Amino acid sequence: MRIAIFGTGGAGGYFGAQLALAGEQVVFIARGDHLRALKATGLRLETPAGETIVRAVATDNPAEIGHVDAILVGVKAWQVTDAANAMRPLVGPDTVIVPLQNGVEAATELAAVFGSNTLGGLCGTLSLIAGPGHIRNVGGQNFIKFGELDNKSSDRVERLRQCLVGAKVPVEVPADIVKALWNKFLMVTSFGGVGAITRAPIGVTRAIPETRRLLEQCLQETLAVAKARNVPMADSAVTDTMKFYDTVPANGTTSLQRDIADGKMTELEYWNGAVVRLGREVDVPTPTHRFIYDCLLPLELRARGKIDFPG
Structure with missing residues (x-):
């Protein structure tokens, strides 16, 4: 799948790295020193098991990328509305958007812009930006949960679930998102x-x-x-x-x-x-x-x- 990580912080960086390491076509949307480091040396992922360098496309301009299959939204909660406007070039008719924010309002904010492209989603990870281009995960449980906002089963949810399983990311489609x-x-x-x-x-x-x-x-x-x-x-x-x-x-x-x-x-x-x-x-x-x-x-x-x- 072609997957954009919109906001390459602790959560976005960690899960994006897992997907890239599994061979998925990952694009990191980042900015500033973080973006410059991603472009120059790749994403440095540090976990209790060791360190890995992940190389993938990185940009601050979604228009360079075009439509993707899925977007994992990793920005801070107060940035979701602005991010929605910025990610428009990434969203095609079949793109699914999965918010990973803490809180209970991000999906509603995204759906107000993108309607049925939006899924409900959340994640768990003890990860942080340790420096430009450097994501540190301290262990514990790392997972993603997502699903249709009406809790119905769908092919697009199953496709993304299988993609995450292939990346060895613990994933669940809850009965009630x-x-x-x-x-x-x-x-x-x-x-x-x-x-x-x-x-x-x-x-x-x-x-x-x-x-x-x-x-x-x-x-x-x-x-x-x-x-x-x-x-x-x-x-x-x-x-x-x-x-x-x-x-x-x-x-x-x-x-x-x-x-x-x-x-x-x-x-x-x-x-x-x-x-x-x-x-x-x-x-x-x-x-x-x-x-x-x-x-x-x-x-x-x-x-x-x-x-x-x-x-």
Whole structure:
């Protein structure tokens, strides 16, 4: 398949590398120093198993590429709308678009532009940009889940699934993609929010009773919002997610936490902020997420150049 990776960050870079190594025709859409490194020396993929150099086409101009079979969208959540406009040259009548963003709103935003070309999608990976052209994966579970937004089976979903299987990427087509999105949303907003305010990796936050309780409170709030929005979440979602946290490598952090620590713009509005906003719409209180959001908001506003800190 001819596959464009629109946004070659941690997730896009990692999964794009796996597809390229399997012989698929991968195009990396990137920019700046990252793009220059990809063009000059290829993508350097570092995993616990070792390092590999992946060579593939890289550009910042989708018009150079033309229509592709599939697009994996790896930009940050707040960039999805702008990315949709930029990726128009890549999208033909049969192109499928799979958003990999954390959160539960990206597919709706993409579908507003591309309609039925859009699938629901999510991923899991502990990967990050370690430097220009350098993607580091620290281990743990790496997977992609996707499917038609109406949950019907389709040939195009099966074709992409087989492609990912061939690249040895763990892949699943869930029976209910919206439920799967909310399960991931529940997991990552709690993990990321508590990690960001404590500045500690998951191995620490899950081990200290006080911060473990914060994780559980966040999960319970998000579950309540999901149920109020008629998402068919399992009653065991909190317990199941806590069990998952206990399997994550002890040094695990989320992109939200890393970006906050580095003074970068983050997906705060689409993580903890979204729990608060979506909860408000259905009259479900979310005090723990609200506390996390309020605590992190000054750092987010500074990163976006909207406020300055004295001194």
